[in-house]
Amino acid sequence: MTGPHACPDATVVVHPTRQALADAAAARLVVALVDALAVREVAHVSMTGGSMGSEIVRSLVALPARDAVDWGRVHVWWGDERYLPAGDPDRNDTQNDAAGLSTLCLDPANVHRVPGPDATGSAEEAAATYAHTVRSTGTGAFDVMVLGVGPDGHIASLFPHHPAAGTQGEIAVAVHDSPKPPPDRVSLTLECLERSREVWFLVSGADKADAVRRGVQGSPFAETPAAHVRGQERTLWLVDHDAAADLG
């Protein structure tokens, strides 16, 4: 976890534009969920916040093929959440809802939100509650873990050189003093992110090109957490042309 680690087992798919990337990722998600539901009673997808989180949801709800998914059997999670009250516009789940997530025919009982300060006394308590939900739902593995990547190489709320990023033996962790606002957050740990059949990094924009290069070609965990997450069956870097600029 500490040394540079190239990513020979990951597949990089480059799309011409951010819109093409979001549309292709949404179509890929529909196929992945249909396939998962063909062999299991329920499917688990973990969504992301940030710029690409809303983009993929917007593309998903605009896609006629979304109706091929039995959404009532899909569990939705988030890889991280900003520790803010329910409905706060800066929360990842609020932004996904605003992008149209709430228009899918999901069972609200299967939409697993990280509690905020309106429901818990601290980010630690929220992390413990969320971890308990992961355990009690019997989530053996997420079918798809969708992750955005920050320009600094962070994934979920696991930031470079931040002590919370290296948490071991836990499912979720409280993050304080986040370098990106808001300062208090809850994140799945690296160990938990890797309990995923497929991990998809969704990255757009020239400001992320160096993070993509480090993530794909290798970089110490402390510098680039994104370089160290693998799916059990597949790891995909789904990027646009600008984000791929430094890959050569």
Ligand SMILES: O=C1O[C@H](COP(=O)(O)O)[C@@H](O)[C@H](O)[C@H]1O
């Ligand atoms: O704060 C966050 O940032 C990352 C990346 O966001 P982006 O806007 O740079 O794409 C995101 O993946 C994470 O869920 C979010 O909490």
